[in-house]
Amino acid sequence: MNRINQKLQEDKKLLSIYFTAGYPSLNDTAGVIEDLEKSGVDMIEIGLPFSDPLADGPTIQESSTKALENGMTSELLFEQIANIRETVSIPLIIMGYLNPMMQYGIEAFCSKCKEVGIDGLIIPDMPVDVYHEQYQAIFEKYGLLNVFLITPQTSEERIRFIDSISNGFIYMVSSAGTTGAKNSFGNAQETYFDRIGNMNLKNPQIVGFGISNHETFMQATKKAKGAIIGSAFIKHLTKNGTESIKEFVDMVLDK
Amino acid sequence: MKKTYHVNEKGYYGTFGGAYIPEMLYPNVEELRQQYLEIMYEDSFQKEFKQLLKDYVGRPSPLFYAERLSAKYNTKIYLKREDLNHTGAHKVNNTIGQILMAKRLGKTRIIAETGAGQHGVATATVCALMGMECIVYMGEIDIARQAPNVARMKMLGAEVRAAKSGSRTLKDATNEAIRDWISNPVDTHYIIGSVVGPHPYPDMVARFQAVISEEIEWQLQEKEGRSYPDHVIACVGGGSNAAGAFYQYLDDERVNLIAVEAAGKGIHSGESAATSALGEDGIIHGSRTLLMQTKDGQITEPYSISAGLDYPGVGPMHAHLYESKRAEFISITDDEAMTAGLELSQLEGIIPAIETSHALAVFDTRKFKEDDIVVLNLSGRGDKDLNTYIDYFKL
Ligand SMILES: Cc1ncc(COP(=O)(O)O)c(C=O)c1O
Numbered sequence: 001m002n003r004i005n006q007k008l009q010e011d012k013k014l015l016s017i018y019f020t021a022g023y024p025s026l027n028d029t030a031g032v033i034e035d036l037e038k039s040g041v042d043m044i045e046i047g048l049p050f051s052d053p054l055a056d057g058p059t060i061q062e063s064s065t066k067a068l069e070n071g072m073t074s075e076l077l078f079e080q081i082a083n084i085r086e087t088v089s090i091p092l093i094i095m096g097y098l099n100p101m102m103q104y105g106i107e108a109f110c111s112k113c114k115e116v117g118i119d120g121l122i123i124p125d126m127p128v129d130v131y132h133e134q135y136q137a138i139f140e141k142y143g144l145l146n147v148f149l150i151t152p153q154t155s156e157e158r159i160r161f162i163d164s165i166s167n168g169f170i171y172m173v174s175s176a177g178t179t180g181a182k183n184s185f186g187n188a189q190e191t192y193f194d195r196i197g198n199m200n201l202k203n204p205q206i207v208g209f210g211i212s213n214h215e216t217f218m219q220a221t222k223k224a225k226g227a228i229i230g231s232a233f234i235k236h237l238t239k240n241g242t243e244s245i246k247e248f249v250d251m252v253l254d255k
Numbered sequence: 256m257k258k259t260y261h262v263n264e265k266g267y268y269g270t271f272g273g274a275y276i277p278e279m280l281y282p283n284v285e286e287l288r289q290q291y292l293e294i295m296y297e298d299s300f301q302k303e304f305k306q307l308l309k310d311y312v313g314r315p316s317p318l319f320y321a322e323r324l325s326a327k328y329n330t331k332i333y334l335k336r337e338d339l340n341h342t343g344a345h346k347v348n349n350t351i352g353q354i355l356m357a358k359r360l361g362k363t364r365i366i367a368e369t370g371a372g373q374h375g376v377a378t379a380t381v382c383a384l385m386g387m388e389c390i391v392y393m394g395e396i397d398i399a400r401q402a403p404n405v406a407r408m409k410m411l412g413a414e415v416r417a418a419k420s421g422s423r424t425l426k427d428a429t430n431e432a433i434r435d436w437i438s439n440p441v442d443t444h445y446i447i448g449s450v451v452g453p454h455p456y457p458d459m460v461a462r463f464q465a466v467i468s469e470e471i472e473w474q475l476q477e478k479e480g481r482s483y484p485d486h487v488i489a490c491v492g493g494g495s496n497a498a499g500a501f502y503q504y505l506d507d508e509r510v511n512l513i514a515v516e517a518a519g520k521g522i523h524s525g526e527s528a529a530t531s532a533l534g535e536d537g538i539i540h541g542s543r544t545l546l547m548q549t550k551d552g553q554i555t556e557p558y559s560i561s562a563g564l565d566y567p568g569v570g571p572m573h574a575h576l577y578e579s580k581r582a583e584f585i586s587i588t589d590d591e592a593m594t595a596g597l598e599l600s601q602l603e604g605i606i607p608a609i610e611t612s613h614a615l616a617v618f619d620t621r622k623f624k625e626d627d628i629v630v631l632n633l634s635g636r637g638d639k640d641l642n643t644y645i646d647y648f649k650l
Contacts, residue, residue, distance in 0.1 A: 055277040100552030149278040
């Protein structure tokens with residue numbers, strides 16, 4: 001069974017952390033992954049940096065720009081994590097935009113993911129129908145789960161369709177907006193979390209965008225299976241370097 | 256089925272086009288996709304659109320037989336005078352259409368991207384006309400380079416927001432506009448400035464610009480007794496003026512289509528914007544098309560002396576016209592364009608925009624037959640470029 005599906009069966013709320021590969025320094029990638037697992041994180045999204053990240057707010061844009069300046073590439077990412085499965089056992093997901101993957105070759109990219117032990121992909125600008133018609137067979141051939149996003153504006157009909165073609169979890173974007181840390185969620189989010197929670201979808205949901213601390217983590221996971229933190233963790237890395245990853249995770253889990 | 260170069264029902268031109276957008280944008284783009292054709296072809300829409308094009312923009316734009324230019328190049332050259340439109344270029348045809356679309360969709364807030372500021376000015380203009388809030392995203396570097404257009408937008412009541420991410424130019428301004436739309440999905444319409452972006456934008460913008468070739472048809476009929484030329488020439492940045500000039504002739508293979516890109520300092524100089532020659536298949540701003548990028552799939556910064564041609568991608572219609580060889584693609588360097596701009600000024604008394612000068616430079620590099628009828632789309636006037644001309648020619 002795919003590591004993501006296994007993890008989703010555990011009886012706990014999951015904390016997933018996003019970071020940008022090649023950031024803060026080019027060769028930090030593998031070390032950050034290892035430290036996140038040691039700190040008690042359940043799942044990791046490895047951000048493949050892109051020059052034009054449409055769905056991202058300023059924090060992730062800046063980390064992507066820096067990572068690219070550092071010399072990050074798809075090829076290099078696969079080299080950096082070539083032996084990651086010797087030390088890390090939690091699910092690893094690559095989150096990136098479609099263009100760099102297309103240039104690598106979608107099939108070659110998926111094959112390489114399987115080789116190094118990647119479990120799934122999140123590609124925000126890959127349309128649902130294109131995946132369904134062109135790529136689903138390739139993803140399945142290499143045992144990769146594809147994770148789709150839904151937002152407060154996504155219609156119920158479309159959520160049900162996305163649920164029907166997903167077989168891991170659904171990435172629930174917390175509010176209309178790009179990625180970025182928030183300190184708390186308002187009523188609109190609570191209503192949306194409840195609404196989706198009550199839909200009885202076959203795939204569990206993990207909430208992302210705007211989660212930054214213990215409070216937002218708890219709010220987001222009241223109904224949902226877990227939450228993803230990106231910008232707030234990147235900010236922590238920017239400020240404190242890679243030495244104090246555990247402090248950040250402890251803060252979120254209130255340990 | 257008859258072969259066609261128009262968009263298909265799924266939003267593709269051959270393999271190019273589509274809507275490669277994050278889910279956050281799906282409701283906005285889908286709303287537009289479902290409604291744009293129906294709205295555009297309502298009688299009341301067409302009536303208002305045509306009225307504004309006539310009374311406000313000043314259409315039809317003349318089709319001018321350029322006698323001295325024709326004599327010099329020994330062929331028959333007609334200039335389609337989009338430079339005479341209000342705000343000085345073809346861009347306003349699209350912004351008039353889209354502001355009417357936005358109104359019918361019930362939107363109250365308009366966003367746009369701009370590079371040189373031409374589309375920003377055309378958008379600020381129609382927002383003033385309709386009393387709509389207008390926010391224009393512009394790269395921080397372009398704001399510094401294009402001060403007069405920034406001032407025009409402000410005078411027209413628009414807010415100009417600096418795009419500070421990435422390379423801080425047109426592609427980043429487009430990213431910022433898209434991010435704004437993601438954050439404001441309900442009340443906002445995004446007026447894209449060219450035949451780029453996710454479906455239905457390329458098709459919608461092409462249909463608004465199609466007025467150019469609709470007029471060429473009857474104007475040529477009057478002047479030459481036939482409604483089609485042998486060649487149509489237009490410059491291509493994103494491709495909207497070319498799409499408009501080609502539109503009626505896309506499936507008429509008697510007409511040779513010539514698309515002119517900016518070679519900058521030379522195609523292989525590393526400073527160029529010749530997307531068809533240098534680009535690879537990929538995704539930019541929600542569209543699958545040809546774009547300039549590194550081997551690793553990072554989008555690169557193009558260069559041209561003309562800010563309006565300085566876009567790393569090209570509309571999906573043009574990517575298809577290139578790959579299918581339906582259109583001839585020619586690239587023109589900064590120097591060739593500047594020389595052609597000066598020549599038109601002195602032969603015909605028309606100072607063209609530097610974008611348009613690229614199209615004009617084709618006459619020096621490609622021969623036409625003596626009895627060929629050649630229509631060149633004069634996409635804009637050169638007022639905005641005077642400083643560049645002055646610096647270049649040390650006038
Ligand atoms: C006068 C003029 N021509 C051409 C262009 C290029 O755009 P497009 O290729 O969409 O016509 C511009 C863009 O700013 C312009 O101002």
